[in-house]
Amino acid sequence: MTNLQWTSYDCIVVGAGLAGLIAARNLQRRGHQVLVIEARNRYGGRMSGQYLPSGQWIDRGGQWVGPTQERFLALLDEYKIRRFPSPNQGKTVLVFNNKRYEFNGFFQGFHEGEVPDIGTEEWQDAMSAWARFQELAKTLPSGYPQSNDHTKKLDSKTFAQWIEENTSTDFGQWYFAYMARAVGFLGPAEPQQVSLLHVLWGQNCAAQAEHPEAELIHGGAGQIPDKIAAELGERIRLGEPVFRLNYDSAGVTIETSQNTFTAQFAIIAMPPHLAGRIIYHPPLPPQREQLTQRVPMGCCAKVLISYEQPFWRKQGLAGVAQGNCQWLELCADSSDPETGVGVIATFVVGDRYSRWRSMSSPARRAAVLSDLAIYFGQEALLPISYDEVDWPGDPWTGGAYSAFMPPGVWTSFGEALFTPVGPIHWAGTEMADRWPGFFEGAIRTGEAAADRIAFLLREK
Ligand SMILES: Cc1cc2nc3c(=O)[nH]c(=O)nc-3n(C[C@H](O)[C@H](O)[C@H](O)COP(=O)(O)OP(=O)(O)OC[C@H]3O[C@@H](n4cnc5c(N)ncnc54)[C@H](O)[C@@H]3O)c2cc1C
Numbered sequence: 001m002t003n004l005q006w007t008s009y010d011c012i013v014v015g016a017g018l019a020g021l022i023a024a025r026n027l028q029r030r031g032h033q034v035l036v037i038e039a040r041n042r043y044g045g046r047m048s049g050q051y052l053p054s055g056q057w058i059d060r061g062g063q064w065v066g067p068t069q070e071r072f073l074a075l076l077d078e079y080k081i082r083r084f085p086s087p088n089q090g091k092t093v094l095v096f097n098n099k100r101y102e103f104n105g106f107f108q109g110f111h112e113g114e115v116p117d118i119g120t121e122e123w124q125d126a127m128s129a130w131a132r133f134q135e136l137a138k139t140l141p142s143g144y145p146q147s148n149d150h151t152k153k154l155d156s157k158t159f160a161q162w163i164e165e166n167t168s169t170d171f172g173q174w175y176f177a178y179m180a181r182a183v184g185f186l187g188p189a190e191p192q193q194v195s196l197l198h199v200l201w202g203q204n205c206a207a208q209a210e211h212p213e214a215e216l217i218h219g220g221a222g223q224i225p226d227k228i229a230a231e232l233g234e235r236i237r238l239g240e241p242v243f244r245l246n247y248d249s250a251g252v253t254i255e256t257s258q259n260t261f262t263a264q265f266a267i268i269a270m271p272p273h274l275a276g277r278i279i280y281h282p283p284l285p286p287q288r289e290q291l292t293q294r295v296p297m298g299c300c301a302k303v304l305i306s307y308e309q310p311f312w313r314k315q316g317l318a319g320v321a322q323g324n325c326q327w328l329e330l331c332a333d334s335s336d337p338e339t340g341v342g343v344i345a346t347f348v349v350g351d352r353y354s355r356w357r358s359m360s361s362p363a364r365r366a367a368v369l370s371d372l373a374i375y376f377g378q379e380a381l382l383p384i385s386y387d388e389v390d391w392p393g394d395p396w397t398g399g400a401y402s403a404f405m406p407p408g409v410w411t412s413f414g415e416a417l418f419t420p421v422g423p424i425h426w427a428g429t430e431m432a433d434r435w436p437g438f439f440e441g442a443i444r445t446g447e448a449a450a451d452r453i454a455f456l457l458r459e460k
């Protein structure tokens with residue numbers, strides 16, 4: 001038997017990630033009685049930071065912000081949190097099929113600056129396919145993918161099929177696989193796992209060309225959850241997984257591992273597959289049940305490696321590297337100029353992750369450092385700290401950076417992603433129609449859920 005709590009709330013928010021915290025804060029600011037229930041013993045979910053003994057911060061979850069992420073920028077301004085440009089002065093390293101290139105440019109779908117010396121045919125192959133990819137993305141209207149003949153056709157294909165049909169060189173193929181795997185395109189995912197429609201949609205509403213990784217945050221994004229939580233005070237309960245939710249037209253009864261709470265409304269603010277693990281009574285509509293069986297999280301670990309200094313700069317390198325090395329396809333300089341410590345953030349993704357995760361901990365570390373040495377030289381072998389964040393192994397997230405849609409999911413079940421069920425409303429970055437998969441998307445869905453509940457409470 002759990003404890004029945006006699007206070008009844010206007011709204012209970014389940015999940016104290018960024019979306020849930022924003023929803024609860026905004027409702028409380030309007031004078032509503034809210035309660036936030038969080039499974040973990042910390043706030044923030046995928047927004048999570050840590051200070052190292054060197055005084056350097058690292059973001060174990062998300063870290064970057066870009067110029068068109070308006071709501072996130074506004075939040076940073078509101079809490080007077082300072083930003084700095086992501087360090088990118090110097091040459092980018094590309095390693096492709098064991099050959100190493102340095103060039104004064106960068107590509108991430110779009111291309112800027114110098115072209116790597118990869119071969120004209122290879123480069124043209126990638127660039128012309130990229131132009132076709134953008135054209136195809138433009139054929140979709142804005143907003144969530146709707147179901148019609150055109151979208152169904154796109155949703156019946158994997159991204160791997162499209163790559164196969166549209167590129168003719170090894171480099172061209174890798175260019176797109178890298179976009180799906182290393183950069184994300186919402187996921188990330190191996191190209192054969194993700195719907196073509198999903199990556200086209202991601203290109204429209206969360207485009208790399210808008211530079212979502214333009215800036216970093218002094219002290220890290222991980223400081224933000226505590227600031228929002230401070231405003232909510234004792235309205236947040238940590239370490240209480242919600243496992244059951246009963247509902248009817250009058251409201252919800254929510255059971256955690258310790259207590260039972262009641263409210264007029266609930267906002268479930270977490271990735272869809274985790275929302276699907278709660279037992280609902282009565283059962284949710286079949287459409288929603290089917291959806292949450294089909295929305296996997298990206299298979300990705302984040303690794304943060306720090307050095308006494310950003311040593312790569314002495315060699316004229318930017319600390320940005322990309323390529324088809326054995327383990328790491330993307331590395332980014334994440335050093336805060338105010339601490340002087342050098343930090344590389346990198347990711348082990350997809351099938352690489354699965355192989356890597358099955359190795360011993362010393363072997364995993366050696367694997368990451370040996371790839372870093374290929375990109376940046378032998379000094380990479382001597383870090384002052386090494387942190388792995390195994391998001392797929394974390395039961396309260398289940399992967400990184402976010403969920404993605406396999407073929408057929410958007411057009412058959414997509415609507416259930418955002419459709420409320422009686423007093424139950426949904427939030428979380430996965431259901432944003434602008435910057436899904438990013439902090440910005442999480443904030444937007446938290447704000448929208450709070451607006452809707454505030455409106456419904458006024459109507460009651
Ligand atoms: C490695 C990594 C790198 C990323 N990089 C960036 C980046 O650079 N820039 C960017 O903008 N975004 C980035 N992201 C994405 C960003 O972190 C997320 O989009 C955002 O934090 C998601 O917030 P959310 O509130 O929607 O979900 P979450 O943060 O996942 O919050 C869900 C919460 O629900 C809780 N929960 C789950 N089940 C239950 C239950 N049964 N009962 C109670 N509570 C429960 C969880 O513990 C969690 O706290 C990254 C993410 C990762 C993991």
Ligand SMILES: [Mg+2]
Nearest residue numbers: 017018045046
């Ligand atoms: Mg979060």
